[in-house]
Amino acid sequence: MTKKPTSKDKNPFISTLGFPDGSDEPGIPSRRDQKLQMFFDDELDGGEKDEFARELDRDSELRRHLDQMGTMRNLVSRSLELRASEVPRARFEQIWDEIDRSIEVEQRAARAAVPVSIWSRLSAATRPFRTPMLTAAAAAALVVAVVQFTGPSDVNQDPQVASVPEAPAPSVTPDVGPTPQNPAIAQRPPEPPPTPEVFPAPKSSAAEIHSIEFGGKAGRISQNGTVTVLYVEEGESPQKSERSL
């Protein structure tokens, strides 16, 4: 069935079917063999396909060859499928584990290769400190809230609580002097701040008592070292009484 034309002239249909006359294979198949193969592989165009189908009807040998090509195809497929069925399931599962691992590694590498913005980097850098900072801020906010709810209503008047002196509100209107609507207030000079009452400071030395009077009677005090003696005179004949203080 195989013939070997030496040039295209001997088989002018070769080029139209697509077989090269200078391929790396020895011998060029006959036009009938080429068409049979292309028909079998479903590579013929509609018109050529119909024409070859009619030829098949007329030629029993051609039909037998076509059947044998089909048998060969089935045998090749079946033998390789049978070989594949002999591989244990566990071996394919093992291969899947490898595939899964490779995919995971590739995905991780792809994620790492994505350019990171300055904000992302800043966020990543502050991540270790974020929790303590948030905790501290939350604690401070809690303390302020507790003080506000449990303390006096006007915290600014409580000297124990830190208060911020009220700063004079900034004037919205420019300072151009008294307005005609309220001249009195505007012209009154500012009152001087009240001067605090100054008391004389007490003497640092101890008070000295030399005599004492009570109930129309009088006495004297004699100091003798650390002992103070109190003498009280009553009437004409003074009775001496001694008290130790």
Added chain:
Amino acid sequence: MVSTDADDHTLVESARGGDRRAFQLLYERYERKVYSVAYGFLRNPEDALDVVQEAFIKVYRYLPNFEGQSSFYTWLYRIAANLCIDHLRRNVRKRDVEFDDKLRHDGDKDAPADLLPASAMGNPSDAVENKEILAAVEDSLQYLSDKHRAVIVMRELQGMSYADMAKAMNCSKGTIMSRLFHARRNMQKLLRQRLEQLPDPSEDGNEALTHEAALP
């Protein structure tokens, strides 16, 4: 969560969205088919498993680029075929063996009228379940050149078009057609030699595969 009986398109879309389970279902659906393709090319179980792994990793990587013009399995098979061809080329350098034909049928002046011996084959539908015949087919594939085996597997097992095969093997469509023709002839010759040594399948004692044993 996609169901196990979802079609390929649904699974592909889910996998594209990052659903790893959907991709696993695709893997489980085609793992053995890709293996059979790879084994057909490479004839080595461990090399074939390596190609399965590599093919699915590549598929996942390029899933966003999959336009859906062809079916998923066609795309997957094409990737697997390319990996096998790359593997063979690398391996040829290691083995220092030419990635070319080592068996030619062109010495046959008179090709037989029947490409396969009918006496040994018996009924074609029974032949595909016959262990000895299948072993003879596998043995015949072993003796084909890498290029011939590649076109046989791409066409007979994967159903690739001539154009796709030409693209995968980096040659013209005409070269593929010629190579396929000669590969088939060589395969028939090798198989014929082996089948002629087998006893008549109609005789008793020829071990046939049961459906339970044969089906994966």
